Amino acid sequence: MFPIKKVFQEILTNMKPKILVTRKISDAAEEKLNINFEVTLNPKDEPIPSNELIKMANEYDGFISTGFDKIGDDFFKELNGKLKIIAQVGVGYDNISIKSAEGKKIKVTNTPNVLNEAVAETTILLILAASRRIGEAYNLVRSGNWKNQKPDLTKFMIGNSVTGKTLGIIGMGRIGRMVAKCAKAFGMKIIYFNRNKLSEDLEDGAKYYSDVKSMMPDCDFVSIHTPATAETKHILNVDTIGLLPKHAVVINTSRGSTIDDDALIEALLNKKIYAAGLDVFNNEPNLDERYMKLDNCFVLPHVGSATHETRLAMSMMAVENICKYFENKPLISEVVSYNS
DSSP states (O other): OHHHHHHHHHHHHHOOOEEEEOSOOOHHHHHHHHHHSEEEOOTTOOOOOHHHHHHHHTTOSEEEEOTTSOBOHHHHHTOOSOOOEEEESSSOOTTBOHHHHHHTTOEEEOOOSTTHHHHHHHHHHHHHHHHTTHHHHHHHHHHTOGGGSOOOTTTTTOOOOOTTOEEEEEOOSHHHHHHHHHHHTTTOEEEEEOSSOOOHHHHTTOEEESSHHHHGGGOSEEEEOOOOOTTTTTSBSHHHHTTSOTTOEEEEOSOGGGBOHHHHHHHHHTTSSSEEEESOOTTTTSOOGGGGGOTTEEEOOSOTTOSHHHHHHHHHHHHHHHHHHHTTOOOSSBOOOTTO
16 A cells, blocks of 8 residues: 555646636746646637636636736635635736635735836826827828818917926836836926825935825826725826816826726816826726717827736746745735735
């Protein structure tokens, strides 16, 4: 009996953990994953329905998710105990019920920091596009109607400059600070609202506001860089938007839930503010269709981190978190609930 027991133990020792990858990630990351694990990939990059994902999750020790996956309370209720870690490709994780994961003793990780520069670049793009009416200009050329426009030096596609203007940043974390750094290259002045005042070196000359409402009247531009939490939901609403100057531009590359759509759309429609540049939306990709009818709203399909370099780094960090877990080493970027 002893040799049989020994062989059985060796088989168990040599069994590789099973990992599910819910969407296509970078080739190099998939290759690394295949070295150490029994992996199920999604080469066609087709979304896995939520009910099917629950069933599949019970067959795996870990999986790599994206923001497209709905991993809420119902998901965790149906688990059988096999799943040990969820590695999210993305800095945001509002699609995952962190409290439910903790209740099931399942680790959750994300991919912060590696996308700071890419999101900051997208923020600057939106600032310039919204203030200089780039969406309108692009559509005019593409439609063939440019030739029909009256050459008017005082009215034709006249926008607002960013040089010397004040950028208010809501959420002065790593991405917010990177945006501030980039904006300074355009000669912009930086003010910010944050849960806590930063140290002088991290502020780098920016002016702190302890209350978001007090900052709004001083903003030529306001850009949101917070996670999606109960505290930040609709941080831009009727009251806060109403405090902005008429020439103000609203920028969002964080999460759609930080903006009250009704309030922003009403302000844009009635010219209470000048423009908006948005990369994220409530209920995306099914955004409020009213945005599409506004000439003063420049929209993107959530591409803030969409560079080859950034997506590779995000994929590799998710894989590295999986590897660390099964090597019993500290995780690179574990996510915990705010009440933990």
